[in-house]
Amino acid sequence: MSKAIKKIISTSNAIKPVGPYSQAVVLDKTVYVSGVLGIDKETSKLVEGGTIPQARQALKWLGVILEASGSSYDNIVKTQIFLNNINDLGAVNEVYKEFFKGDYPARSSFQVGKLPLGADIEIEAVAAVGEVTTISAKM
Structure with missing residues (x-):
């Protein structure tokens, strides 16, 4: 049995976590990015x-953390967006398209009760x- 290596990502180029968690964790060839404000x-x-x-700033920090992890926006397979108000989702989608150009990752979006620091949005990702290599299976 081979051992899996868990790599903790901590880059001073991005904001520090607002609690006791890592910016991201890499396991094998997958990076799990914590919620970014x-x-x-x-x-x-x-x-x-x-x-x-x-949203724009959180997505910028997401990119910095991905880069420190050996990944990029293009390698994201799933994002989760947590919103203070789900009615903001349409406007967030426009910002999202500034960072993702077609072949979008899978995504879930939720309205939540309250976010850390009173934030309006938090974004996490798996990449x-x-x-x-991306292959589109459009049928």
Whole structure:
């Protein structure tokens, strides 16, 4: 039996977790990115302006964490979006399309009771590590 290696990702290029968890964990060729908030690194507070600026900033941090993990937006297989208000989903979709260009990952979106720091949005992801070939099976 071979041993699996669990690699804890911690990059100073992204925001620090707001609790006792890792930014991401890589197991074999899969990276699990913890929920990311739209925090301004300079102030350690949520970016101003609500859901849309927070979504854009969270997706930027997601990219930084993915890069530190040996992955990228193109390698994401699943995202989960947690929203303070599900009515913001349409606007979030427009921001999402700035970071994902077709062949979108699988995704779930939820309205939740409350997010850390009073955030309007939190995004987490699961992605492959290394080189990935994407095949579209459109029927």
